[in-house]
Amino acid sequence: MTTDALLAVDGLVAGYGAAPVLHAVDLTVAPGTIVAVVGANGAGKTTLLRALSGMLRPSDGRITLAGEDLRGVPVEQLVRRGMAHVPEGRGVVGELTVDENLRLGGLWRRDRADAARALDEVYQLFPPLARRRRHLGHQLSGGERQMLALGRALVGRPRLLLLDEPSLGLAPRVVAQTMALLRRLRDDTGLTVFLVEQNVRSALRIADQGVVMALGRVVTTAPAARLRDDAELRHAYLGF
Known part of the structure; x- marks a missing residue:
């Protein structure tokens, strides 16, 4: 090892x-x-x-x-x-908005300022999510849901x-x-x-x-x- x-x-x-x-x-x-x-x-x-x-x-x-x-x-x-795990099927919460889904990834973080910065960085990384931040998860395309699942994991800075x-x-x-x-x-x-x-x-x-x-x-x-x-x-x- x-x-x-x-x-x-x-x-x-x-x-x-x-x-x-x-x-x-x-x-x-x-x-x-x-x-x-x-x-x-x-x-x-x-x-x-x-x-x-x-x-x-x-x-x-x-x-x-x-x-x-x-x-x-x-x-x-x-x-x-x-450690962050994005399982098969992406696991987006369809009843929550894009912004709410992303914030789930940082709920546990104590440094709220850095959590906010991480959220902004995800929006910069995925411009389509920034444009659709108020849309519900089930309204997204398959590619956008994949972006959202990845973005939610990245908000936690794994x-x-x-x-x-x-x-x-x-x-x-x-x-x-x-x-x-x-x-x-x-x-x-x-x-x-x-x-x-x-x-x-x-x-x-x-x-x-x-x-x-x-x-x-x-x-x-x-x-x-x-x-x-x-x-x-x-x-x-x-x-x-």
Whole structure:
């Protein structure tokens, strides 16, 4: 396990009921990088995110964030320690306005002035949200809802952003914009991104590191560029 990793996972076992989905998963995520977790449906990618963010209790193994053991830490405390999770489906509250949705991301913060600055920064990052700040969540397009879900996470100023299928259901142009934004956040703010994505080409194009999963296990971890260029591995596990 790398001592300077922001996120480190060692021997993680997790699942639902008596059936494990993850089997002794080991991985590390360096600060200020984008790590793309790829693999076929059923590989355990979403289960891994749920275990990391406290939504699913592992049955074995260890997860540390900046050296702190996260076993038994409540979800709300994980957020305070710098972890944000944007689940598949985006999770926008349709009955609340854009502004109210974004403010939810900073409710726990004691520094109200900085929370207000973070809100302004999100509006600068996503101009369409600024124009629609009084609209309800259910009135937004799919791309705008993705912006809103990302923006709400960013209002909390996370160190580690967990993203589950951010391109799901989006037009190719919006997917490209989303991926470019993640790369910009890494470059400009040092944000660490742990990305689960079915759009393998897009994910590996922006990632620093790739993690390939199959049947609940990590098959290989390598620089994203190497995974893109390894035809044998792509054909075996990624389907292209």
